[in-house]
Amino acid sequence: xxxxxxxxxxxxxxxxxxxxxxxxxxxxxxxxxxxxxxxxxxxxxxxxxxxxxxxxxxxxxxxxxxxxxxxxxxxxxxxxxxxxxxxxxxxxxxxxxxxxxxxxxxxxxxxxxxxxxxxxxxxxxxxxxxxxxxxxxxxxxxxxxxxxxxxxxxxxxxxxxxxxxxxxxxxxxxxxxxxxxxxxxxxxxxxxxxxxxxxxxxxxxxxxxxxxxxxxxxxxxxxxxxxxxxxxxxxxxxxxxxxxxxxxxxxxxxxxxxxxxxxxxxxxxxxxxxxxxxxxxxxxxxxxxxxxxxxxxxxxxxxxxxxxxxxxxxxxxxxxxxxxxxxxxxxxxxxxxxxxxxxxxxxxxxxxxxxxxxxxxxxxxxxxxxxxxxxxxxxxxxxxxx
Amino acid sequence: xxxxxxxxxxxxxxxxxxxxxxxxxxxxxxxxxxxxxxxxxxxxxxxxxxxxxxxxxxxxxxxxxxxxxxxxxxxxxxxxxxxxxxxxxxxxxxxxxxxxxxxxxxxxxxxxxxxxxxxxxxxxxxxxxxxxxxxxxxxxxxxxxxxxxxxxxxxxxxxxxxxxxxxxxxxxxxxxxxxxxxxxxxxxxxxxxxxxxxxxxxxxxxxxxxxxxxxxxxxxxxxxxxxxxxxxxxxxxxxxxxxxxxxxxxxxxxxxxxxxxxxxxxxxxxxxxxxxxxxxxxxxxxxxxxxxxxxxxxxxxxxxxxxxxxxxxxxxxxxxxxxxxxxxxxxxxxxxxxxxxxxxxxxxxxxxxxxxxxxxxxxxxxxxxxxxxxxxxxxxxxxxxx
Numbered sequence: 001x002x003x004x005x006x007x008x009x010x011x012x013x014x015x016x017x018x019x020x021x022x023x024x025x026x027x028x029x030x031x032x033x034x035x036x037x038x039x040x041x042x043x044x045x046x047x048x049x050x051x052x053x054x055x056x057x058x059x060x061x062x063x064x065x066x067x068x069x070x071x072x073x074x075x076x077x078x079x080x081x082x083x084x085x086x087x088x089x090x091x092x093x094x095x096x097x098x099x100x101x102x103x104x105x106x107x108x109x110x111x112x113x114x115x116x117x118x119x120x121x122x123x124x125x126x127x128x129x130x131x132x133x134x135x136x137x138x139x140x141x142x143x144x145x146x147x148x149x150x151x152x153x154x155x156x157x158x159x160x161x162x163x164x165x166x167x168x169x170x171x172x173x174x175x176x177x178x179x180x181x182x183x184x185x186x187x188x189x190x191x192x193x194x195x196x197x198x199x200x201x202x203x204x205x206x207x208x209x210x211x212x213x214x215x216x217x218x219x220x221x222x223x224x225x226x227x228x229x230x231x232x233x234x235x236x237x238x239x240x241x242x243x244x245x246x247x248x249x250x251x252x253x254x255x256x257x258x259x260x261x262x263x264x265x266x267x268x269x270x271x272x273x274x275x276x277x278x279x280x281x282x283x284x285x286x287x288x289x290x291x292x293x294x295x296x297x298x299x300x301x302x303x304x305x306x307x308x309x310x311x312x313x314x315x316x317x318x319x320x321x322x323x324x325x326x327x328x329x330x331x332x333x334x335x336x337x338x339x340x341x342x343x344x345x346x347x348x349x350x351x352x353x354x355x356x357x358x359x360x361x362x363x364x365x366x367x368x369x370x371x372x373x374x375x376x377x378x379x380x381x382x383x384x385x386x
Numbered sequence: 387x388x389x390x391x392x393x394x395x396x397x398x399x400x401x402x403x404x405x406x407x408x409x410x411x412x413x414x415x416x417x418x419x420x421x422x423x424x425x426x427x428x429x430x431x432x433x434x435x436x437x438x439x440x441x442x443x444x445x446x447x448x449x450x451x452x453x454x455x456x457x458x459x460x461x462x463x464x465x466x467x468x469x470x471x472x473x474x475x476x477x478x479x480x481x482x483x484x485x486x487x488x489x490x491x492x493x494x495x496x497x498x499x500x501x502x503x504x505x506x507x508x509x510x511x512x513x514x515x516x517x518x519x520x521x522x523x524x525x526x527x528x529x530x531x532x533x534x535x536x537x538x539x540x541x542x543x544x545x546x547x548x549x550x551x552x553x554x555x556x557x558x559x560x561x562x563x564x565x566x567x568x569x570x571x572x573x574x575x576x577x578x579x580x581x582x583x584x585x586x587x588x589x590x591x592x593x594x595x596x597x598x599x600x601x602x603x604x605x606x607x608x609x610x611x612x613x614x615x616x617x618x619x620x621x622x623x624x625x626x627x628x629x630x631x632x633x634x635x636x637x638x639x640x641x642x643x644x645x646x647x648x649x650x651x652x653x654x655x656x657x658x659x660x661x662x663x664x665x666x667x668x669x670x671x672x673x674x675x676x677x678x679x680x681x682x683x684x685x686x687x688x689x690x691x692x693x694x695x696x697x698x699x700x701x702x703x704x705x706x707x708x709x710x711x712x713x714x715x716x717x718x719x720x721x722x723x724x725x726x727x728x729x730x731x732x733x734x735x736x737x738x739x740x741x742x743x744x745x746x747x748x749x750x751x752x753x754x755x756x757x758x759x760x761x762x763x764x765x766x767x768x769x770x771x772x
Contacts, residue, residue, distance in 0.1 A: 002485075021518070032655065044627070053439040057521065059513035060468035063629040063645075064761040073648055075627035076763070077474045080464045082446035088463045092478060099388075099485035101625065127445035132407070135443065241430070241461035243449040250453075258451075262459055376449040377462070385492075 004097045005224035005233040006383070008037025008217030009345045014181040014333030017211040019343070022056050022112045025213040026065040030106055033215035038230060042217065042245055043102040044075035048109040050090030050337035054124035055116040065108065075102065081241075082128030083286065084372030086214075086340025086380035093218045094239045094381075104221060108212040109341030121209055125336070128373035142206055144248055144374050145287035146198035152255055152289050153200065156304035160200065164188040165310035166288040167204040167355040173317065174331025176357035179342075181210050181333035182345035197345040204330065205288040211336030214342040234348045237365075238267030238382030247378035255304075257290075257380035260297035260369060267367070267380040268299075278382070279363040280350055281321050282343040284371035285328045294369060295321070298380075317358060325350060325358050340370035344381060351385040390483045391610035391619040392769070394423025394603030395731045400567040400719030401599040408442050408498045411599040412451040413477045416492055419601035424616060427535040428603065429488040430461035434475030434495040434612025436468055436723035440510035441502040445566075459572040461488065467627075468514030469672065470758030471495070472600070473765035479604045482769075489605060495727030496599040507595055514759035516633035528592055530675035530760050531633055532584035538641055538675050539586065542690035546586065551696035552674040553590035556575035556710040559703065560717025562743035567596050567719035573627065590716065592676040598721030620734045623751075624653030624768030632762035641690075643676075645764035653753070653766040654685075661685040664768070665749040666706050666736055668729035670757035671714045680755060681707070684732060684766075703746060711736060711744050726756035730767060735764070737771040 010032025012025050020028075026047070033065040034042065045066045053059050062076030075096075081088040086109030086170045093107040113121050126135040129144065140313040152158055168188055174180040185202065224233040245251045252258060268274060269283035275298060283298075285291035292306030301309040326332050326346040329339060347366035349355045355363075369380045396418025400413050406414075420428065431452045439445050448462030461482075467474040472495030479493040499507050512521040515530065538544055554574055560566040572590065580588040610619040628648035631637045638644060656659060659725070660683060669684075671677035678692030686707045687695040700706040712718050712732040715725060735741045735753035741749075755766045 050445060053513055056517065057513060058517040059436060059466060059633055060515075060762060062467055063759065064516065064632045066629050067631050067652075071657045072631060073628055076562070076629045077477070077627065078466045078468075080466060081448055081462075091463070092465075092481070095478070095481040095485045095487055098487060099481045100483055101484060127439055127443060129446075130450065131444040156544065171573060241463065241464045242459055243452050245453050245458060246446055246450045258459070373446045373449065376453075377447060 002098050002100055004094050004218055004219035004236045005221045006216050006348050007219050007224050007227060007229055007233050008033040010036055010346050011179050011342060011345050012212055013179045014210050014212040014335055016114045022052060022058060023065055023068040024110055025112065025211060026110045027069045029213035029215040030069045030108055033106060033217050037217040039104055039217060042071065042074060042104050042106050042213050044096055044105040045071060046089040046092040046105065046107045047078045048086035048337050048340060049078055049111060050080060050085045051111060051113060051124045054127065055121060056112055074147065081370030081377045083336050084340055084370040084377045084379050085337035087370035087381065090341060090344055090381065091239055091241055094236055097218050097220055103223060106215055107218060108213060108215045109338035109339060111335035111337040112211045113209045113335060114211050133247045142201055143198040145289055146201040149200050149255065149289035155255060158307040160192060162307040162311035163288045164191045165315065166285060166291045167191050167290060167330055169315050170285060170328040170330040173325055173358050174327025177326040177332055180327040180331050181208060182331045187310040202285060207286040207329035207334035209288045210333040210335050213335060214338055214345045215354065216232045216341060216344055231352050232386055234351045235384050236381060237384045238271035240266035241379045243377050244375055246373050248374060257293045257297040259375055260294055260371065263378040263380040264298040267382050271382040273365060273382065277365050278321065278367045280325050280360045280366045281323050282346055282368040283323050284369055285324055285330055286334050290371060317360060322360055324361060340379065343368035343370060347383050351383055388484050388486060389607035390480050390604055390622045391607045391611050392602050392734050393605050393613060393615055394419040395423055395734050397444065397565050397728060397731050398598055399565045399598040400596050400598040400721055402500045408438060408444060409451050409454040411498065411597060412494055412496045412747060413455045415601040416455045416494055417601035418493060419603050423603035425490055425603060428457065428460060428490045428492050430482055430491040432475040432478040432491065432493045433464045434472035434723050435464055435497060436471045437497060437499060437510045441507065441512065442498055445675035452550050452573050466760030467763045469722050470721035470726055470756040470763045473756030475766060476727060476730055476767065477625055477627055478508060480622055483604050483606055489609060491604050492601055493604060493727060494601045495724035497723040498597045499595045499721060500597050527760065528587055529584040531675055532587045534640065535586050535675035541641060544693040546578060548693040548697035549674045550577045551672060551701065552671060552677045553577050553716055555701050556671060556714040556716040559711055559744050560713025561732060562720055563712040566713040567594060568717045587673060591669050593672045593715035593720035596719040596721050598719060598724045600724055600731045602727060602730055617738050618772055620737045621770050622767060623761050623770045624657035626652035627765045629763050630761055632759050634760060643679045643683040643761045643764065645761055646680050646757065649764040649766040650684040653768050657768040659751060659768065663751050664707065664753045666711050666746045666752045667709050668732055668754040669709050670755055671710055671716055672720050676757060703744060707711045708746055711746060726765065729754035729756060737769055
């Protein structure tokens with residue numbers, strides 16, 4: 001198997017892009033990534049997207065965006081794993097280069113959610129749930145998170161004051177990220193006073209509806225060494241996908257993210273590292289309770305102690321395991337099918353030493369984990385600098 | 387790069403499965419393929435599907451179907467390239483095994499189209515077109531095919547009597563296939579009298595709306611040699627994806643399938659073969675005119691002479707290049723996102739020598755090509771027996 005490296009990254013600021021179409025934001029991200037890499041051509045484009053069939057009434061994004069980006073003729077395919085579509089596309093890119101079937105590829109994560117009415121968007125997000133046993137009964141992603149959070153607080157005695165650490169940290173970090181949707185720090189009191197979405201989940205427990213696109217260029221480590229790069233290459237040392245029951249009530253333990261556990265364990269094994277070796281962790285904090293559970297499933301906290309780790313400063317930039325270092329899903333934003341690629345771009349920025357005010361000192365190994373359907377799918381990548 | 391082999395195949399009869407849900411037909415195909423292979427476990431499931439977000443209101447098919455098939459925990463991802471989604475999933479499976487990231491995987495193609503109203507289904511099929519320049523103006527897949535067929539007849543002097551060879555051959559072959567939707571031969575007169583869908587495209591020029599699922603098990607050629615298989619392994623010797631403009635009016639030459647040309651050329655090169663070496667060709671005959679254009683783009687006929695080849699018997703089982711040997715998209719049926727995997731299953735049956743009444747004598751090398759969005763994407767696979 002050939003080793004795979006990231007040689008270019010590009011991202012569009014997350015927000016409400018009323019003036020741009022789906023293919024236009026895709027093109028902007030691809031263009032940035034290819035320019036960043038300085039490569040002449042690519043063999044393939046893998047597109048991560050969840051909602052465009054529903055919200056933009058457009059499938060076939062691979063060919064459509066490849067052509068609009070000046071890459072007509074190349075291999076192009078869309079990959080979908082609900083909210084984890086971005087990381088799933090990255091996984092496809094890794095497989096393409098690792099196999100030798102492609103030499104240099106672009107992975108694009110893209111989502112344009114603001115073209116539809118909010119109720120349509122909520123209904124589309126519920127496509128990631130189990131239609132027959134969950135979505136048909138009217139449960140939204142936020143209400144599923146509310147059930148999990150309520151149970152978590154009951155089982156482990158966690159408090160809202162503790163949960164505050166997740167949005168407060170994310171918004172603090174997002175303030176310095178020029179590509180973030182929300183660039184203002186918030187106080188714990190702001191969080192505690194925020195209006196409820198589905199109790200106990202409030203506005204700041206949940207990531208926003210938004211548009212965005214991010215891209216990376218991948219090539220073999222051998223090729224990367226030959227290129228005259230303007231930025232250091234970042235190597236993919238672990239890549240793993242795992243699944244669980246999609247319906248939360250059907251999981252062995254609804255408070256344990258089994259797929260996150262499995263995929264992180266597989267990725268640690270490939271990379272030959274343990275959680276202690278990870279310098280930063282871009283996790284899937286679409287809801288605060290998922291952030292806590294991700295920390296636990298991936299070995300950074302014991303079960304029920306993820307909020308404790310967070311409330312004691314462990315997730316801050318100088319903490320034991322910094323998370324959401326560029327704002328996470330809450331402050332950078334969560335353009336669903338694009339999120340997994342934003343996470344990879346952010347880890348790459350940290351490992352290149354280009355994260356500005358948010359730089360983790362001497363970051364050497366970073367991890368990104370993208371969840372689909374509240375944990376029905378979990379995709380983990382571990383990246384390392386030279 | 388590791389070589390990849392097909393060690394198991396499974397399919398559900400194409401038809402209207404009112405009594406089965408989406409996940410149930412997926413499970414049936416996966417179960418058949420795994421039993422056929424006789425393997426104990428698989429590492430991953432790649433699901434090809436186009437329409438389930440629209441018609442079944444269900445995304446996240448990877449995790450959902452893996453779990454329902456008793457494979458909870460494995461890697462599972464959905465792949466989409468409009469009508470070429472099945473072959474795109476097969477491509478993902480090939481990359482997974484070729485890279486060494488997975489050892490044994492299942493590829494599933496699945497589509498359940500009959501749960502929705504016909505108008506909804508037509509609108510969903512238009513997701514594979516260019517939304518802004520085609521679909522928004524009301525053009526359906528059938529009317530795009532009508533524009534192409536009309537132009538083809540005008541440019542090359544082709545007649546309906548010549549086009550009859552495509553549906554007549556497909557239905558003749560489908561009659562012997564127990565998994566086909568339509569199992570009755572038709573006469574040329576039946577075709578010529580059929581009602582129009584969008585002139586000159588008539589009922590028999592077009593593939594039906596239907597449900598279906600087909601699956602294959604892939605492993606490395608090295609592993610395949612060690613397994614105690616009940617059926618000979620079939621090897622993947624060429625695998626290539628290419629794209630074109632999605633909007634037909636934007637293509638260099640609307641009557642030439644550039645993506646089909648590019649992907650077949652790449653696959654020939656990989657396999658070290660020429661069109662003369664291909665013993666059978668499962669092509670994308672969703673519309674008769676696409677079958678003619680595919681024969682031309684892949685080097686079996688000169689431009690404008692695909693219908694001539696067909697009308698002179700060249701596409702029959704004993705002809706120069708047999709196509710649609712198990713009924714093709716018209717008679718076996720076209721459950722869109724599943725079709726690419728049915729094609730692979732049928733080529734594998736031929737190469738195993740298990741195609742019954744439809745067996746091509748001494749078939750050694752077969753090709754399958756799946757088109758998305760009337761040729762915006764083309765995916766070609768070349769398979770060979772030991």
